[in-house]
Amino acid sequence: MARSLDGRVLSPVADQAPGQVGTRTRFTYHERDGRIWAEYAGGDVVRGHLVGTRTKDTLDFRYVQLTEDGTTSSGHCVSTVVDLADGRVRLEEAWAWESREGGGTSVVEEPLS
Numbered sequence: 001m002a003r004s005l006d007g008r009v010l011s012p013v014a015d016q017a018p019g020q021v022g023t024r025t026r027f028t029y030h031e032r033d034g035r036i037w038a039e040y041a042g043g044d045v046v047r048g049h050l051v052g053t054r055t056k057d058t059l060d061f062r063y064v065q066l067t068e069d070g071t072t073s074s075g076h077c078v079s080t081v082v083d084l085a086d087g088r089v090r091l092e093e094a095w096a097w098e099s100r101e102g103g104g105t106s107v108v109e110e111p112l113s
Contacts, residue, residue: 002057002081005029005036008089010108021045021065027108036061044068050077057081059091062098074099084109 008029015022024043027050029036036059040048044067052061059079066072077095084090088110096103 002083003089004031005054005081005089006031008110010089010091010110011042013107013109015043016104016106021048021106040065052077054081063095072099073097075103086112088112 006029010027010029011025012021012023021040022043025040025045025048026042027038027040029038031054034054035052036054037051038049040050046066046068048063048065050061050063052059054060057080059077059081061079062074062076064072064074075095075097077093079091079093082090082092090107090109093106093108094103095106
């Protein structure tokens with residue numbers, strides 16, 4: 001199993017569409033007893049939260065966010081936790097909006113020090 005996400009800060013490696021997370025978004029993760037949660041903000045996102053579970057290297061969570069234009073959105077994501085050779089952590093994600101149309105894949109990882 002990949003290392004714990006607790007206290008790790010991750011960011012997307014590429015921008016998504018406007019009103020979604022992007023390279024300026026920072027996720028601060030917490031993990032305890034198979035439960036995960038995070039706060040995120042940056043770019044178009046004013047405030048976001050996610051909450052879910054971890055089973056081995058799979059995260060399953062729901063997220064909700066508020067964007068600069070005052071829009072709120074929510075969705076579901078399943079992520080695989082990957083340990084990188086240089087000691088950083090990456091999440092490979094498949095996500096879908098539940099409050100509107102759309103979905104896709106993304107990668108978030110710890111920045112290089």
